[in-house]
Amino acid sequence: MFRRRPPLPDFPPGGLLVGGAARDWLRGRDAKDFDWAVAAPEHAARQRADALGGAVFPLDTERGYWRVVAPDGIQHDFVPLPPDVDTDLQRRDFxxxxxxxxxxxxxxxxxxxxxDLRGRRLRMVSAANLRADPLRAWRAARFEVTLGFRMDAATEAAVQQVAHDLAAGTLPAPAWERVRDEMQSLLGHPDAARGVLRLEALGLLALTVPELREGLGLTQGGFHHLDVFHHGIEALHQLLARQPEAPLPLRWATLLHDVGKPRTLARDPDTGRTSFHGHDKVGAALTAQILTRLKLPQGDVAHASALVGAHMLPLPAGEREAKRFVHRRRALLPDLLSVMLADREAARGPSSSPASRHAYARAMNRVLEALEEQPTAPAPLLDGQAIMTLLNLSPGPRVGEAVRALAEARALGEVATPDDARTFLHNWAGRSGH
Structure with a gap:
């Protein structure tokens, strides 16, 4: 059932390959990281670094843990060889x-x-081991997705109990950085949508992204056939079906694009119809809060939040509008189109039809064509100082308005030379009353 096993790496003298790398080798998979148990970790690490031309540094000097990072990014960790290997292995998670x-x-x-490898079964070593490090509950969900295994009944019950006790405060919560790493690994898999559903079934989603759960049972109608919660998960599935290598901020934005709907819900007292006006802006703020809590890099937080905030923008009806769309949203493209397409493809309610989806695709193609025609912003024709001199302006917001107006005109092809730019700015100043 497993692939042909790859060659084993060179072993340090008297060393053991332990944990995930041993598991992957038995499954016929190439390991990305290697954990070695050796008699002299520092000496073995320095030898490996010299052999690979990699960097070596201590992870924990008190316990004698060392790491080597090879030029190809593969890591080799070295820890002291335990006096009793069997006992040490029995302290592990699965x-x-x-x-x-x-x-x-x-x-x-x-x-x-x-x-268990042969049976594709994820089985805990013991419930006590899971409780000793509650992060292992998230790891169980992640392994189901990334390994393609399924927890046995006892392990699933133990994971659910860990989630229950974490929620009750009777177990210490793991650091957000560690939860983030598990979530990023799970979300980075092509089957991430199923992984989110497993987190919900295990009680872990409420501990990680409780805001997402507010959409459970919240029906929408119109274009939508799913409640808000399951629509977000289906959108993630649609994204990854088209872009299995989609970057993580785009995955987060797609999953969370409607997270603001439950907090903007309004019902018409006469018709009972629901609306969610402003859910994009509320969702952008919530996305920033969620991803900041999870300790994602600030650049990723800002990008995902901006995508959520812009996902309701109307697509352009013509070529000129497409150029303007690209100019104004260039920093979000093409990711914004990916979120918007996933959103639309995850909605198959009564208002959705092949004709409406075809029209949407045509509008999206206009934007893609405009982006292809002008993949980067054209160089400015006049700088801020020249604009101030031309319009007799002092430094201030008005200069920024003029710079932006000229940049958009340049992107739309309305001006092509410095003389065009001067004429445009004189006319612009006259129209705006200055």
Whole structure:
């Protein structure tokens, strides 16, 4: 059932390959990171760094943990060889990770991990091990997605109990940075939409992105056939079906694009129809809060939030409007189009039809053609100082308005030379009363 096993890497003298790298080798997968248990971690790490031409540094000097990062990005971690390997492996999270390999390919497997690998089963070593580090609950959900395994009943029940106790405050919550790393790994998989549903079923989504759950059971009608919660997950699925390599900020924005709807819900007292006016702006603010809480890089937070805030923009009806759309939203393109298309394709309610989807696709193509025609903003024809001199302006907001007006005219093809720019600005100043 597994692929042909790749060659084993060079083992440090007397060392063991442990954990995920051993698991991946047994499954016939190339490992990206290697964990080594050796008698002298620093010495072994420095030798490996010299052999690979990589960088070496300590992870934990007190415990003797060292890391080597090779030029190709692959990591090698070195930790002290435990006095009792079996006992050490039995402290791990899941049986498929409680494995070690010797240089000759002998497998040390005190918990039956090889049997679980063959059965594609994710089984905890013990409930106590999960509770010793509650982050392992998120890791269980992530492994189901990334390994394609399924938790056995006892493990699923233990994970749900961990989630319950975390919510009750009887277990210490893991650091947000660690939760973020698990979420990013899960969301980075092509089957991430199923992973989000598993987080919900296990009680972990309420501990991670409770705002997303506010859409459960909130029906929409019109173009939509799903409630707000499941529409967001279906949009993520639609995105990844088209762009399996989509960057993480785009994945977050697609999942969260309607997160503002529950807080903007309004019902017409006469017709009972629902509306969500302003949900894009509320959703942008919520997205920023959620991703900041999860400790994502600020650039990713800003980009995802901006995509959510802009996803309701009407698409242009003509070529000129398409050029303006590209000019004004260039920093968000083409990601914004990806969110908008995923949103539309995830909505198959009574108002949706092949004709409406075709019209939407035509409008989107106009934007793509305009973006292809002008992939970068054209160089400015006049700088701010020249504009101030021309219009007799002092530094202030008015200069910025003039710069932006001229830049848009340049992008639309209305001006092409400095003389065109001067004529345009004189006319612009006259129209605006200055």
């Amino acid at each position: 049986t498929v990770n409680a494995l070690a390999l010797t240089a000759t390919g002998t497998v040390i497997d005190p918990t039956g991990g090889q049997r």
